[in-house]
Amino acid sequence: LKTKETKSNINGFATYSSGNHGQGMAWSSRLAGFPCTVIVPKTASAAKKNAILGYGAELVECGPKVSDRYDTCDKVRLEKGLEVIPPFDHPDVIAGQGTIGLELLEQVPDLDAVLVPVSGGGMSSGLCVTIKAIKPDVKIFLVTPKGKRLGECLKTGKRPWEGPPQYLDTIADGLRIQPTGYITTPILIKYAEKEVFEVSDEDIVDGMKFVFERLKLVVEPSSATTVAAAFSEQFKSLDPSIRNVALILSGGNVELDKLPW
Numbered sequence: 355l356k357t358k359e360t361k362s363n364i365n366g367f368a369t370y371s372s373g374n375h376g377q378g379m380a381w382s383s384r385l386a387g388f389p390c391t392v393i394v395p396k397t398a399s400a401a402k403k404n405a406i407l408g409y410g411a412e413l414v415e416c417g418p419k420v421s422d423r424y425d426t427c428d429k430v431r432l433e434k435g436l437e438v439i440p441p442f443d444h445p446d447v448i449a450g451q452g453t454i455g456l457e458l459l460e461q462v463p464d465l466d467a468v469l470v471p472v473s474g475g476g477m478s479s480g481l482c483v484t485i486k487a488i489k490p491d492v493k494i495f496l497v498t499p500k501g502k503r504l505g506e507c508l509k510t511g512k513r514p515w516e517g518p519p520q521y522l523d524t525i526a527d528g529l530r531i532q533p534t535g536y537i538t539t540p541i542l543i544k545y546a547e548k549e550v551f552e553v554s555d556e557d558i559v560d561g562m563k564f565v566f567e568r569l570k571l572v573v574e575p576s577s578a579t580t581v582a583a584a585f586s587e588q589f590k591s592l593d594p595s596i597r598n599v600a601l602i603l604s605g606g607n608v609e610l611d612k613l614p615w
Contacts, residue, residue, distance in 0.1 A: 356446055357437055366390060368436040370416075370423035372473070372528045373402025374576075374605045375441035380411030391436060393427045399527060399574075401607045420519040420531060442476030443535030452480030458600055459488055466595070467493040469551070469580040470602040472504060473529045475538030477604065482545035493596065496542065497551045497583045499524035499558075502532055504542075505550035511543050525555045525614050528576035528605055551589070557582035559615050565603070575614060577603040 357364060366389035369379045376392035383390035390411040394403060395418060406413050416426040431438050439447065454477065459465060468485065470478045478496055485492050498504050501522050503514045515533040522530050534542060553561075561581030565573045573581075580601040583589055 357439070361437070364388060364437055365435040366437070368427055368430050368434070368438050369393070369441060370427040371441050372530065373398050373406065373607060374528055375447075375476075376406045376411070377402065377409060377607075379439060380406045380409035384410040391430050391434065393423055393430065395423065397527075399607055399609055401609045405607065420521060442474030442479075443537045444476070445537065447476050448480045448483070448538065448541070450480070451477040452484040454602065455481045455484035455488075459485065459492075462598060462600060464598050465489065465492050465600060466598045467495060467592075468600045468602065469495050469497050469583050471526075471529055471576055471579045471604050472496045472498050472502070472534065472542075473531050473576075475534035475542055477602070478546065479538040479541035481602070482541055486545045494546045495549065495551060495583070496546050497553060497579045499526050499529055499579065500552045500554055502529075502550075502552065504534065505548070505552070507534070507539065508543055508546060508548045508550065513539055524558075524575075526558055526575040526579055528574065529579065549588075551579075551583035551586060553579050553582040553586070555614070557586070561585065562613075563615065571603070572606045572608060573603050574605045574608045577605050 367383050368391045370393040376394060380390050380392060391414055392406050392411045393414045393416050396415045403413055416422040470481055472478045482494050496504060499522050506514045520532045522532050524530060558575045558578045561578035562573060565571050565581055584601055
């Protein structure tokens with residue numbers, strides 16, 4: 355919507371996504387009256403693919419490597435003259451996702467901490483900026499699948515990822531990209547707690563089951579990472595003064611005939 359206001363000659367939009375950002379782009383592009391092309395891996399969830407198509411976007415599948423997303427999106431951009439809105443490394447995307455923090459503080463003014471899942475870092479960095487600007491004492495804890503090395507990144511202040519970006523081996527398909535972005539990483543280093551919660555697939559499944567059975571909500575594995583973190587021994591060892599904790603549930607796109615248990 356902002357691009358529509360600032361740029362007059364737009365043919366449409368393109369993005370690359372594991373599925374959730376792609377759905378948002380498909381819906382918002384239709385709302386703004388523009389065509390949208392979403393590039394997703396062939397291995398992406400069928401539920402997410404169907405939703406993207408249902409919101410009116412064109413779906414283009416790409417190969418299995420992280421770089422295939424970027425290469426395919428760039429090819430589509432050049433062929434169709436589209437404006438690319440990436441899933442996390444973009445100031446407007448960060449600002450938009452940061453509005454979660456505004457709503458959260460309106461609803462929970464005495465908030466002590468937030469547990470937020472991290473892929474490329476768009477949502478988590480947005481939360482960091484907005485919440486820390488309004489209530490600096492709130493602690494932002496980042497949650498990832500095992501192997502991301504984000505804790506190392508925050509403690510050293512340097513990006514530990516070398517070579518082409520890689521996928522993590524995790525059932526949390528929305529959090530599979532290992533590195534955070536070039537724009538988002540410095541924000542996370544500056545504002546997030548250095549203690550990162552890394553959760554296993556088994557813990558994620560337990561978190562999903564709890565939300566399904568007790569909260570009566572449908573969440574995907576990526577969302578359940580924060581629930582897994584909240585049940586961990588690591589969380590129990592935090593300062594006992596941290597009492598009011600928000601868990602960000604970042605998506606509910608699951609294939610009901612392929613639940614991970």
